[in-house]
Amino acid sequence: MSDTTRTSEPSTRRSSVRRAGRARPILLVAAAVYLALMVAWAVLPGLFAHGDPIVGVATDGLQAPSAAHWFGTDATGRDMYTRVVFGSVHTLVTALIAVLFGLVFGTGIGLVAGSVRGVVDAVLMRLVDVLLAVPSLLLSLSIIIVLGFGTTQVAIAVGITSVAAFARLARAEVMRVRAMDYVEAAFASGGSFVSVLLRHVLPNSLTPVIALAALQFGTAILSIAALGFLGYGAPPPTPEWGLMIAEGRNYIATSWWLTTIPGVVVVLTVLAANRISTAISERNRA
């Protein structure tokens, strides 16, 4: 490598770094299309899969993926593609409830802490520290052991683990926006505390919060699948993705598709949510 190429290297490297993060719209489009497909599966599953997700054809048991059964069939002859399609509503709705839970409570805590400051701020932030100090799975399990097993319980249990992230972000955003000149001006021109908060601070803090919501949506799907896998979510024969992977474990030696394909669907959903979150926060920064 000659000296001239070396001196030019830093700049090309830096631009390639930026390009790697930003200018790949194909991936973003793919992520959006994929998530749209997931939502369509959730809203109109009958349009995409014609079989029955609960009752199978016993003679069709454990068939490998084929033209007739895209994702293969499980031990009781249920079509795995149908089950994955009908399962998307469970995962997506549970994740949505979980994120909304974290968003509402977390942003609420952050707004109050960042606006009121003082003792309230200190107390609320220590509570948030506690939520961060307990490993997320153990936090979820503590809620589940009290509330019992089930889809709603899982949604709340996962939602609580995202409260801390929303609270910290909302607080930081409120403190950042509060220091802006136009907020000072709004106060100076006689705006009351609450009206300035709602009309100026909240809307300007929203974009990063939404980016975090998309990110948490992906994390929530991972947690829901894990809790479903452990058997704490919807009971069988619900076609929940995590539960399907757990059920497929018994046939791991012979039927790879039972565990692999639902897992790939989960990974793609999380990847898509993360990609969209990155796009939102990059647009905000630009």
Add this chain to the structure above:
Amino acid sequence: MSYILGRIGQAVIVLAIAFTAAFVLLQALPGDALLIKFESPESGLSPDQIALLRDSLGANIPIWQQFFDTLGGFLVGDFGYSVQSGTPVSVIIASALPNTLVLATSAFVVAIVLAVALAVLAQLSWLPWLRTMLRSLPSLFISVPVFWLGIVLIQVFSFRLGWLPVINPGPIEGLIMPVAALALPIAAPMAQVLIRSIDDVLTQPFIAVVRSKGASEWWILSRNVARNAVLPALTIAGLLLGELISGAVITETVFGRAGIGRATEQAVTNQDAPVLQAIVVISAAIFVLVNLLVDLLYPLLDPRLKTIATVNA
């Protein structure tokens, strides 16, 4: 000095709240539910036996006294008794902990090695497509569920290739796949932070000076960048401890390893709140202590922070 004291005080407060929250959630709330279980006619217990049971479970003691009894017990390592088996929780934890510690520490070390290797390779590789690929690996592995990764590993390495047995593996053999399943999702966010902070350091003027003096890329990375990039990595490593504990619970379940994770899973399935309470409080304590240590180490590793800390003091 006041920085250190303040930070320690903060840690103590967080631990106190964590203990209280775990007490309220897992002891005060379900306490009555457990008694309902024993008082139902199906249990076949006479009123005398129930009274005895209530006494032995401490249900007749006022709640604030229960709180201080439990707190005192936790401070000296007495975590009460398992509802399911009646064994002391401390015995359950003591027998499960060594396995989990081996799994978690090996996974943590492997994760650090993987993250550093990936970050360095991503910087040193001169092929643009390779660099892009290495850089996008972490975001892929962040999106992979730990339990599924474990299953895929078993599928590929045990059943397809037949390299590693799943049934009765040797102590080392049996550790390889669980450690990999646990380490990869931890290594991914670590590598992301490392790559980002290396990028940040590389754009600083002093790097241009070193480079113009004729230093090689490897020299710059190992001498100049490493010291600066290690600090954010240290912070994220502390924060990832929670992920490590969560991941260990799932990994142990997938691979059928005995340990804290299996104990946790059984506690939830059997509604054994005292066991979960102890595990939650101990995990929180470990998390808080490690992150306290990281914060206290920070000024030692970064002289700039030392002056800020003393100026503030």
